Amino acid sequence: MxxxxxxxxxxxxxxxxxxxxxxxxxxxxxxxxxxxxxxxxxxxxxxxxxxxxxxxxxxxxxxxxxxxxxxxxxxxxxxxxxxxxxxxxRTESAITIGADIGERGVAVEMFDLAMNRIDREFRGGVTEEAPERIGADLREALEALRERNAGRWPTLLGIGLGLPGVVETAPDGTQILYAQSLGWPPVPVASLCAAGRIPVLAENGAKMAARAEHWFGNARGASHALITLLGRGVGLGIVSGGRLLFGARSSAGEWGHMVIERGGRPCRCGNRGCVESYLGSDAILSAWRAAGGVFEGTGWRAVGKLISDAHAGDRAAVAIVDDVVDCLGAALGGLVNLAGPERIVIGGWVGLRLMESLGERIAEATRRHSLSRPGGQFELLVAKFGGDAVATGSALLPLEALIAADPMSREVAGR
Structure with missing residues (x-):
């Protein structure tokens, strides 16, 4: 079931x-x-x-x-x-763990049965790492959580992983990560996290962020929704008929690698003109630097400075922000025509930055680039979950497995 x-x-x-x-x-x-x-x-x-x-x-x-x-x-x-x-x-009856795994490290969070976060651990986060190092980061983070929560560890339902790519599940349950945009070879999920008898379940990170928003966030109550994840990469979760779409092999939602300009900017995936090559943080900041922008870093503060400089009237910043808003509107407008959502939720750290002051402009651009009827039938919202969206959604995977099985079949410690 x-x-x-x-x-x-x-x-x-x-x-x-x-x-x-x-x-x-x-x-x-x-x-x-x-x-x-x-x-x-x-x-x-x-x-x-x-x-x-x-x-x-x-x-x-x-x-x-x-x-x-x-x-x-x-x-x-x-x-x-x-x-x-x-x-x-009964919050103390079980715990579940979700991990947000990227090319620069891991964020691992522990939740009780009511999905209250009770602990978290980070590893890496500075430079890009190979899959082997990412796996070591994950094991170290899990061990730190286990040591601090030894008394509750026997109630662990499982570990959910939100991964940066397509995650395919074979008929025998084996899962493989295909992270083409990172240049990784196919990675067996078990090589990143083998936890013995503890179940390990994995899916694409953007889908996990969408899962969190659909269960507890600003996509809750929507039968048809688009939940975006805008950060260094670009991802999407599509809710249709109340269910998250996976496609035939779980690749549905790879919006970041949908081509919006033939022969356009080169993308990390090897193609040209992908959404990510215009709306990922590296792409946005590279375009600003090429236009004469001066800033430090590649993260939250840099994108914030771009937007504040645009509001202050800096011509280069204004041009970049105008382009980002129009490009995002065009990319979302095509999805509106395709999926007919009642709600669009903008998430990810770049998305949250944009929505701080540009939400109305993004909604207008999306409607301008979509058919008038479906373009007038959606609501644009900022995500409820910030940096912990992927970990929260990933922690729901073991919880869903408990729900989908017979709940009575599991012995709960402390009864």
């Missing part, structure tokens, strides 16, 4: 189930996901969300309490009737 990130309301169009046992497992999964998404809910809300009777919903809650996954959290007034008991995730 596959349960893609929901939208506040759970997707109830699941594969047909053939036995009472599998039906009950499916309903427990829906109930658990609702509790985690809602953070606090009631038995009546679970019944409404799952389409079950009040008695059936109460039985599911009893099962999940017995499994140690949810708990009662006091009560609220029922406007004259009996108090209504609140239900929430």
């Amino acid at each position: 596959s349960l893609e990130p929901g939208s506040g309301r759970l997707p109830l169009t699941l594969p047909e189930v053939s036995t009472v046992t599998t039906l009950r497992q499916r309903n427990r999964a829906l109930a658990l996901k609702h509790v985690i998404l809602a953070q606090e809910t009631t038995r009546a809300a679970i019944a409404e969300e799952t389409g079950l009777s009040a008695a059936s919903a109460a039985n599911l809650v009893t099962d999940l309490i017995a499994a140690g996954l949810v708990e009662e959290r006091g009560s609220i007034s029922s406007h004259g009737g009996r108090p209504i008991t609140l239900i929430g995730p």
